[in-house]
Amino acid sequence: MRVRxxxxxxxGIGVRHDLVxxxxxxxxxxxxxxxxxxxxxxDVDDPDSCLASIPLTDDEAEALADVLGASLMLSQLAGLxxxxxxxxxxxxxxxxxxxxxxxxxxxxxARTRTSASIVAVLRDRxxxxxxGPTFQFEANxxxxxxxxxxxxxxxxxxxxxDTDG
Amino acid sequence: MxxxxxxxxxxxxxxxGLGMLGRAGRRFGLSPIPLYLLAGLFxxxxxxxxxxxxxxxxxxxxxxxxxxxxxxxxxEYSADELVGNLRSAAPAGVLDMLLNALPGAxxxxxxxWDLKAALVLAGITWxxxxxxxxxxxxxxxxxxxxxxxxxxxxxxxxxxAMAFYLPIATAVLAGxxxxxxxxxxxxxxxxxxxxxxxxxxxxxTISRFMSVKDPEALLLSVLGLTLFVxxxxxxxKVSEAVGAFLVGIALSGPVAHHATEMLSPLRDLFAAVxxxxxxxxxxxxxxxxxxxxxLGLAVLTMLTKVATGYxxxxxxxxxxxxxxxxxxxxxxxxEFSVVIAGLAVxxxxxxxxxxxxxxxxxxxxxxxxxxxxxxxxxxxRNLIRRRMAARRPTTKPLPSAE
Numbered sequence: 001m002r003v004r005x006x007x008x009x010x011x012g013i014g015v016r017h018d019l020v021x022x023x024x025x026x027x028x029x030x031x032x033x034x035x036x037x038x039x040x041x042x043d044v045d046d047p048d049s050c051l052a053s054i055p056l057t058d059d060e061a062e063a064l065a066d067v068l069g070a071s072l073m074l075s076q077l078a079g080l081x082x083x084x085x086x087x088x089x090x091x092x093x094x095x096x097x098x099x100x101x102x103x104x105x106x107x108x109x110a111r112t113r114t115s116a117s118i119v120a121v122l123r124d125r126x127x128x129x130x131x132g133p134t135f136q137f138e139a140n141x142x143x144x145x146x147x148x149x150x151x152x153x154x155x156x157x158x159x160x161x162d163t164d165g
Numbered sequence: 166m167x168x169x170x171x172x173x174x175x176x177x178x179x180x181x182g183l184g185m186l187g188r189a190g191r192r193f194g195l196s197p198i199p200l201y202l203l204a205g206l207f208x209x210x211x212x213x214x215x216x217x218x219x220x221x222x223x224x225x226x227x228x229x230x231x232x233x234x235x236x237x238x239x240x241e242y243s244a245d246e247l248v249g250n251l252r253s254a255a256p257a258g259v260l261d262m263l264l265n266a267l268p269g270a271x272x273x274x275x276x277x278w279d280l281k282a283a284l285v286l287a288g289i290t291w292x293x294x295x296x297x298x299x300x301x302x303x304x305x306x307x308x309x310x311x312x313x314x315x316x317x318x319x320x321x322x323x324x325x326a327m328a329f330y331l332p333i334a335t336a337v338l339a340g341x342x343x344x345x346x347x348x349x350x351x352x353x354x355x356x357x358x359x360x361x362x363x364x365x366x367x368x369x370t371i372s373r374f375m376s377v378k379d380p381e382a383l384l385l386s387v388l389g390l391t392l393f394v395x396x397x398x399x400x401x402k403v404s405e406a407v408g409a410f411l412v413g414i415a416l417s418g419p420v421a422h423h424a425t426e427m428l429s430p431l432r433d434l435f436a437a438v439x440x441x442x443x444x445x446x447x448x449x450x451x452x453x454x455x456x457x458x459x460l461g462l463a464v465l466t467m468l469t470k471v472a473t474g475y476x477x478x479x480x481x482x483x484x485x486x487x488x489x490x491x492x493x494x495x496x497x498x499x500e501f502s503v504v505i506a507g508l509a510v511x512x513x514x515x516x517x518x519x520x521x522x523x524x525x526x527x528x529x530x531x532x533x534x535x536x537x538x539x540x541x542x543x544x545x546r547n548l549i550r551r552r553m554a555a556r557r558p559t560t561k562p563l564p565s566a567e
Contacts, residue, residue: 009250011250011321012241012242012320038306040306040308048490049310049312050310
C-alpha cells in the first residue's frame with residue numbers, strides 16, 4: 001500500500017513531513033534549513049501536539065534512514081532471489097483433521113507426487129531437520145517444504161487430505 | 166587615562182558582564198533580552214554606574230544592531246514564503262492587528278498622550294517577538310506541533326506588516342504632515358512590493374553575485390550591501406530597518422544560508438549592544454511611575470494575544486489544547502517593540518514612552534516564555550481535558566488503537 005506523507009511548510013524554520021501509520025500513530029520529521037532534523041512522535045490523546053521531538057544531526061538522520069530503509073531493501077532482494085530460482089519455501093501447518101496425524105512421512109509420498117521436499121518439521125518450537133520417511137507426524141506439527149508454487153500447493157492439499165492418497 | 170583606553174575598558178567590561186548575565190539567565194531558561202535591558206538601565210544616565218566614554222560607540226553599535234536584527238529576520242524567510250503564506254494567513258494577521266494594536270493605541274489615548282505616541286504604542290503592543298517565540302518553540306520541542314505553522318504564519322504577517330508600519334511611523338514621528346506622510350508611505354509600499362517581486366523572480370540572480378565559496382568576500386558583500394541599502398532607505402525616510410529586512414528577503418538559497426551562519430555572531434554582538442543602548446537611554450528614576458500602567462497594559466495585551474492565537478488556531482482546525490498553546494506562545498514582545506520604541510525616543514515624542522516600553526517589554530518577555538510553558542504542565546492539561554469533557558458530555562472516549 002502507498003503511504004501518504006503530508007508536507008507542511010514552517011516559514012522561517014523549514015518543512016515538516018508526517019504520516020499516519022496503520023497502527024494509528026502519527027510520526028513526523030521536521031527538517032530545519034541548516035540540515036538538522038527532528039524526529040517527532042505525536043500524542044495519541046492530543047493529536048496536535050508532539051509527545052517527543054528528537055533532534056538528529058545530518059549523520060544521525062542518515063544512519064537512521066539506513067536502518068529503517070535497509071530491512072525493506074533486504075526483503076525485496078530476498079524476494080528477487082526466490083523468483084530467480086523459481087523455488088519457494090513455505091511453512092505448512094498440519095491441519096487438525098489431517099489424515100496423516102499419527103502416520104509416517106513416507107505415507108504422504110509427497111515428493112514423488114509433487115516433487116516438493118519436506119525439509120524440516122517444527123514441533124513445540126523445536127526444529128527437526130531432514131525428517132526421514134519413517135518420521136511420525138503429530139497434531140500441531142508445522143511442515144517446512146521447498147518446491148515450486150504448484151508443488152507446495154500439492155503438499156498443502158495432501159496434508160489436508162484433499163487428494164486421495 | 167586616554168579616552169580611547171577608557172572606551173576599551175568600558176566596552177570590554179560591559180560585554181563581559183553581558184556574557185555572564187546571559188549565561189546566568191539561560192540557566193533559568195530566561196531570554197537574554199530583559200537582562201540586557203536591565204544592564205542598560207544600570208549603566209545609563211541616572212543609573213548606578215553611568216558609562217562615560219563609550220556612548221557614541223554604543224549608539225552606532227545599536228544602530229548596526231537593529232539593521233542586523235532585521236536583515237537576519239529577512240534571511241529567515243524566503244520571498245515565496247512571505248507572499249505564498251499571505252492569502253491563508255491574512256485573516257489571522259488582521260485579527261492580530263485589531264486585537265493587539267488597538268489596545269495599545271487606546272491605552273495611549275487613555276493616558277492622555279498624543280496621536281503620535283498612540284501610533285507608536287500600538288506598534289509596541291502589536292508585534293510579538295519572532296526571535297523569542299521561535300526559540301521557545303524549539304526549546305519546548307513544539308516545532309512538530311500542528312499549531313506551530315499557525316503561530317509562525319502570524320509572525321510572518323507581523324514581520325511583513327512591519328515593512329509598511331515602520332516607514333509610516335518614521336514619517337509621522339518626523340512630523341512630515343499628511344501629504345509628506347502619504348508620499349513616504351507610497352515610496353515604502355512601492356519599494357517593498359518591488360523588492361518582493363524582484364526577490365521572487367530574480368532572487369537567484371542577485372544571490373549569484375555573491376560567491377558562497379569565499380566566506381570573507383561573502384561576509385563583506387552581504388554586510389556592505391545591507392548597511393548601504395539601510396542607509397539609502399533611511400535617506401528616503403523608509404526606515405533603515407525596513408531596508409535591511411528587504412535585503413534579507415532578496416537573498417535566497419545557499420547564499421542566504423551561509424550569510425545567516427556568518428552574520429549570526431555579529432547579530433548577537435550588536436543586538437546585545439542595541440538592547441543595552443535602549444536601556445541606557447531610559448532613566449531608571451522614570452520607571453516607578455509607569456510600572457503600574459505597564460503591568461496593566463502587559464496583562465491586557467497578553468490576554469489579547471492569547472485570544473489571537475486561540476482564534477487563529479481554531480480557524481486552522483486545531484483542538485482546544487493546541488489553541489491555548491498557540492495563544493500563550495504568542496505573548497512575548499521583544500526586539501520589534503524595542504525598535505519601535507527606539508524610533509520614538511530618537512524623535513523625542515512623549516517622554517514617558519521609553520520607560521513604559523522598557524517596563525512593558527521586560528514584563529512580556531519574562532512572562533511570555535513562562536506562559537508558553539504553562540501548557541505543558543500536567544495540572545493545566547488535566548484542567549483542559551476536564552473542560553473538554555464537560556463541554557461534550559455525549560462523546561465517549563474512542564477505543565485506543567492498540
